[in-house]
Amino acid sequence: MSNLEVVAIISPAPGKADRVEELLVKVAKHVHESEPETYKYHLHKEIDKEEPEFVMIESYKNKQSLKSHQGSDAFQGLVKQITEESLLAKPLAVYMLKVAGGFEKRSKI
Secondary structure, three states: OOOOEEEEOEEEOOOOOHHHHHHHHHHHHHHHHOOEEEEEEEEEOOOOOOEEEEOEEEEOOOOHHHHHHOOOOHHHHHHHHHHHHHOOOOEEEEEOOOOOOOOOOOOOO
């Protein structure tokens, strides 16, 4: 079975991008240290707008790995903070994907 690929588009509320980025980076660190079946968890920041959006590109071993990530204390804490602090301009957009072509070279961030 091939990996499960996920893309999430995160749109911070005006003036909240720094806080959203802080929280996303914190969760990314947790994922790197604690979720061995999460193969990729890249946070990207759109740089061509006054109010940037974030794009999280993720790869999981399988659907169960994604469910484990979503159920983790770190992810649940992120959701809680985003909600309580009203950090998003619009709901999170999440896309479940499978590779249809192309390539990825080995790289380190």
